Amino acid sequence: MVSIYDIAKRAQCSTMTVSRVINNTGRISEKTRQRVKAIMKEMNYVPNHAARSLVLQQTKIISLLITDITNPFYTTLARGAEDAAQRLGYRLMFSNSDEDVKKEHEYIETVLSMRVDGVLIAPAGDQSLEHLQKLQLYNIPFVLVDREVPGIESDRVLGDSKEGSKALVEHLIQLGHRRIAFINGSPGISTARMREAGYLETLKLNDIPVNPDYMFETGYSQFDADPIIDKLLSLEEPPTAIFAANNFITLAVIRSLRSRELRIPDDMSIVCFDDLDPGYIVDPFLTIAAQPAYDFGRIGMQMLIDRIQGTANEPRSVILPSKLIVRRSSTEI
Template sequence: MSQKKPVTVRDIADAAKVSRATAARALNGYGYVGDDTAVRVQEAAARLGYRGNRVAQALRQGQMPIVGFVPGDIQNPFFARIAHDLDGALRPTRHSLMIASSEESIEQEREVVDSLRSLNVRGLIVAPASADDTGHLVALVNEGVPLVIIDRMARDVPCSSVTVDNEGGAREAISYFVSNGHRRIALIHDDSRIVTARERLGGYVDALTGHGLAVEERLIAVSQSTVESTIEAAIRLFSQPEPPTALLTVDSLMTTGALLALRSMGLSVPHDVSLIGFDDFDLATFTDPQITVVSQPVARIGAQAVKLLQDRITGTGEPEATRFPTRLIIRGSVGKPGGQPRR
């Protein structure tokens, strides 16, 4: 079967008995068109099922109705949820979302930011792969490109941002372990050039020293933010002669990897090991026991990022920094050392 030919501006002009130029002005909202003529053109377009080419319109106007999003890793459930929320928040503004992951590579981040910039997008929302290597982001702001940074701060970039209290969340998790009698508390975190990793490590160290506990390097493992890499890191931690009794992981992929590693070693949660993960995620409530987590207000992050970006696009207000608190959600994965019941 042959496909139906798309309705063109010429078809609308013929149906409304106006010139093609007049039909184009009425459909695209530029130039002068009399009220009666504009109504006649719009009615003809609706009757024929005309759909305008937004890309062509945007090219004529000099900007694409697109907002670029550069997450660290779109496979991370945290960033996947952020992308979902950004898309939903942008729809009422008639903008589409284009996603290009940096995969936590600063070189790839520069490339995708440059590619999105070449499309003349309306603005960018970026989770920086580095807190310090930010020259390309500074250049964006200097060029007048609306930019909002989420999840991680970036040094010397004068733009709006949406972050959470990572240090406070880690401190609360470690303090909860300590209140349940744990003294050998391990941490698995990712690359320290990512500011969230630095902040969560800082909260871990601060909480231990605040409770009079030593910070032992053997209890801190660095891993890529993947399930496979975390499995290896967790096995190393718990194969030591005097293994940890508690573990904090800094994102949901790492929490999944830690659970798989502990299971492969025959260790149960919380009888043998107590576990807290940073970020809530579906698996956390499907396991037995359910996993205690440091929850970020993910549902608020995307909406706030779009609001701040719209402010920059319309030129209203000054760059604004939003910092949300975290919340410790207590479930069943923390007990006392030796499998005693949780307090």
């Protein structure tokens, strides 16, 4: 592959002159500049990123670590991050941890090894603490998006899961529901804890006793809801509404209900966080707390680049509100 030396030889100048032409720095006569440029073009020169970043000690690459590339919430977030990064002159490297702390660990190793300039990360869970401390140890700036991790002080962009949760449950209560089941993600993830807090608080505010039989913990990724639905339906007083903590859980729940010929919302109201991809859904019918996924990415990326370029000020938190969108999956009892 053609290097700066090849160009220099051909142009009968030093590599430094070529480097100056490439970077538009230093003093170069217009004549030389044009000659070198022509030769670079002719020889199809492409600078070697590794060599450059080795000496510059910066890569202009930012790593984006999300937990599920098939979840539209995250792909939308990714798009926001990508657009912002591009605008500010950085390249993005996506990775996908699959909600798996071990896989996340491997990616962090790569990220460290590549000396990326910063990391925008939706951590797999509280156990991500260790990875994040490693980033801190190496002074690699990072911003948490969507989820926080206890023990880590850093910039972050979070959704207001608790408020969103309260809005959803309040909505159900307004519709007359009092037997509201809650199927949550893993308590090892901050959003799940916040959503539970919102659920509990709203019940309390409305003097509805908490029924442990109505509460479940599962994963945010694909899973089978049948066992849970079984239990709920076999209760003496089955719930009239289900609050599912995210879109994946909702899908599993809906599938399970459908397979039993139960209709939504007639037989069961459903509310949840995050839309199924708005671009995809032919017929949006879920009542949701919609989070501004694109902004999560966009704002997170801006904060990250601020941090990379800027002075080391206090960690900032941005909390983005979610919006209650009432559709047909919830109805009066």
